[in-house]
Amino acid sequence: MNRTISETKKTLEANTNEVNISYFLRVTSALEGTYSYFLRQSPLPDYPELLDFQWIKKDKIKAGVTFALSQDGAAISLPKAPFGGVWTEEKLNSKSLEGFLLSVIENLQKRNIQSVRIVQPPKPYGEQVDLINYILFKNGFKVEEVVSQQFYSGKKKIKKFAQDQQIKWSPKIKESGLKMQMGPIQNFGFLEEIRSWNMQKGFSVTFDESRLIQQVSEFPERYFLISIMKNKQAIAHALGVMLTEDSLYYFLSAINPKSEVKNLGDLILAKFFFLASELKVNWVDLGSSDLPEGPNHNLIHFKSRFSNDICIKITWSRTI
Missing domain, CATH: 3.40.630.30 (Gcn5-related N-acetyltransferase (GNAT))
Structure with a gap:
């Protein structure tokens, strides 16, 4: 079930006491940053703000997520891109990741954001993708779309x-x-x-x-x-x-x-x-093989001759 705002705040307070005492949330313009996934810093004409939310500990970025904020109160990570999502710079435990997510949600609420949409990348792009998906699900995010992508890794x-x-x-x-x-x-x-x-x-x-x-x-x-x-x-x-x-x-x-x-x-x-x-x-991403009505089995079969792995990309959404 989705958490209420009051429940979310209680959880945030608990996490702040137990986990986040040495972390803090920094919010900055994504256009001023430099990222391995460069689309995080690519301007979007239809969105007035492109903000990067960073989880900081000892002056180092431990995790981050970039959101494009629309004028009608939506935060999207990221529109007009293969994906956006939560990224970790090093391995974090589940409490730290949840603390980051709840801190981001609280900040978005203060910006009068009503809905959040996150396109989380497939697993090759981050070793903690599965844990991040789990944390999103447990904090009221619903699966909006699942897409399979084929890879050749190594x-x-x-x-x-x-x-x-x-x-x-x-x-x-x-x-x-x-x-x-x-x-x-x-x-x-x-x-x-x-x-x-x-x-x-x-x-x-x-x-x-x-x-x-x-x-x-x-x-x-x-x-x-x-x-x-x-x-x-x-x-x-x-x-x-x-x-x-x-x-x-x-x-x-x-x-x-x-x-x-x-x-x-x-x-x-x-x-x-x-x-x-x-x-x-380190890996080749052959992209998705989906049709509006379901899997594109012929294309999946063709790409299977050029891939050694298949992973899913999940789009999550939640009202706040």
Whole structure:
């Protein structure tokens, strides 16, 4: 059952006496910070405030969560992003995590916030994700959405897998007269091709082009474009993003439906893993495989050939 405000305050007072005596909550503009998950510091035009709530002990940040605050009294972590969520800088016990959460809620109440929404990242992004989800559930947050995401984890495993893929597909690339391109984004013409190709296939196109261009302009070192060319024309694109300093996210991709070259999806993922190996990341995030009506079993099966783990991303919500 949801806790009442009075019950929440009593629990907060108890935690303050027992646990939080050496912690304090610091709230600052997220735009002034620097985070491994860089979208925590990316401005949102539709939200007047982007605040970072930090759990401080001995002048060090132990945990944090960034919220975008709307004018109608909603706090979201984070809108227009793959996720937001509570992050820990080191392993914290359950009481400390709960104390942090309750302190954040109390602060949001004082800001006249009525609803809270947290998109908690999948487990590879933090070893305490399961504990955080547990604490959220026990403090009145309800599950709004569950999404599965597929991963390939392990720096050495990624390197070996990339080498195997390169050996496997090099003859195909040469035989088909293809050219593989990989590197930072030089221009944004590929976005229109991705949009057009996906629309021709009947896929929904949901990315915010203006926001993406803004993010690439602010964090050019985090975005990488992979393209497959034939006769000097692009026939496939994939956009990779280093969401954190040790991960690579498979964000956008599309294949020209008029191309007669087979296995382009496999080829572009093989190159994506080569990029991940070059960047020496610890895991590759292949994203979700969901349809409005349920799991996209065909896509899950395809990604299973390029993944060694599957985790869930939970969206939590609560009124306060």
